[in-house]
Amino acid sequence: MVGAVAALAAGAEQRLMDLGVVLPPPPTPFGAYVEAVRIGKLLFLSGMLPVIDRRPQYVGCLGGELSVEDGYKAAELATLSALSAIKEHLGSLDKVIAVAKLGVYIATQGDFREHPRVADGASELLLKVFGPQLLSGRVVLGVASLPLGLPVEIELVLEVAD
Template identity: 75%
Template structure:
């Protein structure tokens, strides 16, 4: 366990500009749920998919139709959707004070073993934008399938400034 005082995410919006990253429009639900729920200082995000404007960007399973590099790119796109959902809920990514947990679910063929490489697409994106001191614990799971035939779904739990 790492007991640390999270560094404020001041500058996350500026880092996006410096990196030349434009967030996609905030995602909208594909069912009867909401994309984000705030309880106190915690913001829980629903599963975020590699979808832009309700259009899947990558379809298939890792180790089947897709390579680990393609899965990593799907994780990056899903992370951008998550950041867009956070911004829509909070008004600014600079209000994020800590990333509490990252979950990465990967649709795989039975013998795929490069889960960490795929999940690093999400972790690396978060570290670039919020700083490496904001990295969190994570869980990475291989699953048989994900919604819409997508290869990756991420979930985030973040702490936010009041």
Template identity: 65%
Template sequence: MVAASAEARIRETGLVLPPPPTPFGAYVEAVQVGSLLFLSGMLPVVGHTPLYIGRVGSGLSVGDGYDAAKAACLSGLSAARAHLGSLDRIRTVAKLGVYIAASDDFREHPKVADGASELLLSVFGQSRLPPRIVLGVSSIPLGMPLEVELVLDINP
């Protein structure tokens, strides 16, 4: 049995990708080097409008952080699709990084990062679930609660 393509899984799950993100400064959203596509850090925004502002564990709940991670990851998929033409060109997600602006005593980083991981699982399946790094940081640009980093291995 052939696994469903990423584009088919998006349709089947009812996920809606936001418009591709545009830079907030002097950089590009995606650069391809060989078979790797490196995406800029993705924020939980639609257009340039933040969906969440603040720190997880201090004003924002774990659930808010989870939803913000999912939203940022959706923006990453939208950027990838804009660059590649189709998410079906992605062989695997080579790396997922989730950087969370959190209070000093916050300890639930993995639960927040699962917003991005579980989204990738639903789109690409278990066999393409990436390794990840999850870090707590003191701040994220523009006061947002987190930033998601993706590196994708792609077909030519």
């Protein structure tokens, strides 16, 4: 079964090129941690943020300074950073066998209710790159604040090939 699933993911690098997506530079830690840790067949990514070259691209809360569309784009950008970190750590996105978990944390005003739409920025990009066979369940949470005043942080756990 693993071989069949791995074959489905074999086109991730090609899909990314077909989409015309250029990954940002791999993210670097803002503190005392690493961006990715592999334990057995699992790759755990640290929280990925909508930053490029350590510069925030979106700052503020959803339902306040930022719109749902801004949040969607921030989630998409954080996912691009995650893909860049995966590629940096594994050498190729084609080594991803499955997305085991997607967590999306969204800094919101108290009455914000569009969490699923914002999180779709991450889910839909993963769907385009890895295909529906590798799409995971997800956890989406609204929080009071995130590092650096950013609106979105994503967390990924992946199963990877040896």
